[in-house]
Amino acid sequence: ACSFQENSISYCLLVLLRPPPGHSFSTELRTMGQLPARSSSIHVVLECMCSRGQLLGEKSGFLHHTNNKLLRDQSSFPLRALCTHSYLDMEKVACWIQFLLRSAWLLLPESRHCQLTVLPSSSSCRFQLTSPSKMNMCIELIFAVEEA
Numbered sequence: 001a002c003s004f005q006e007n008s009i010s011y012c013l014l015v016l017l018r019p020p021p022g023h024s025f026s027t028e029l030r031t032m033g034q035l036p037a038r039s040s041s042i043h044v045v046l047e048c049m050c051s052r053g054q055l056l057g058e059k060s061g062f063l064h065h066t067n068n069k070l071l072r073d074q075s076s077f078p079l080r081a082l083c084t085h086s087y088l089d090m091e092k093v094a095c096w097i098q099f100l101l102r103s104a105w106l107l108l109p110e111s112r113h114c115q116l117t118v119l120p121s122s123s124s125c126r127f128q129l130t131s132p133s134k135m136n137m138c139i140e141l142i143f144a145v146e147e148a
Contacts, residue, residue, distance in 0.1 A: 007134060007135055007136060008135070008136040008137070008138065009135075009136070009137045009138070010137075010138040010139075010140075011137070011138070011139045011140070012139075012140045012142065013139065013140070013141050013142065014142050014144055015141050015142065015143050015144070016144055016145065016146055017088070017093065017143055017144065017145050018146075019044060019145075020079065022046065022047050023044050023045060023046060023047055023079075024044075024045045024047050024147070025042055025043070025044060025045070025088065025145040025146070025147055026042070026043040026044075026045050026147060027041060027042055027043075027145070027147055028041045028042075028043050041087065042087060042088040042090075042145055043086055043087055043088075044079065044083055044086050044087065044088055045086075081096060082096060088145065090122075090123045090143055091122045091123060093143055094121060094122060094123060094124060094125050094143070097125045097141065097143075098118050098125055098127075101116075101118065101125065101127060102116070102118065113131065113132060114129045114130060114131050114132075115129070115130045116128075116129055117129075117130070119138075121140070123143070124140055124141055124142045124143065125140070125141040125143075126138070126139070126140045126141075127139055
């Protein structure tokens with residue numbers, strides 16, 4: 001979505017998140033088959049990475065895999081930093097994206113001419129760019145997941 005005002009442009013962008021390798025997202029249903037109202041019900045599911053488990057349709061094949069690297073990957077950065085227990089934590093995702101955005105902004109030539117302000121938000125990433133002519137560009141990144 002996009003909207004224009006006198007000295008301001010606003011963008012709203014949908015960002016689809018992908019699970020790390022060997023994992024999938026599963027949106028858990030509430031009672032009566034309703035989708036959850038909160039993003040905290042996005043379960044991160046371990047997927048089988050071995051050929052035996054894939055043939056049998058098993059989901060937790062990390063136990064079968066002979067490569068110990070997969071066992072170490074269960075506690076990889078995305079899982080430790082962006083999840084609470086086995087659920088994707090959208091507040092942590094928003095904080096991480098905001099951190100990456102601030103870091104990347106400093107490396108861009110535009111950072112010398114425009115000011116970046118990260119706006120408060122707990123489940124999305126909102127920021128504002130202000131040009132020397134006081135033109136504002138507000139951008140909101142809304143996160144979503146796609147189920148396999």
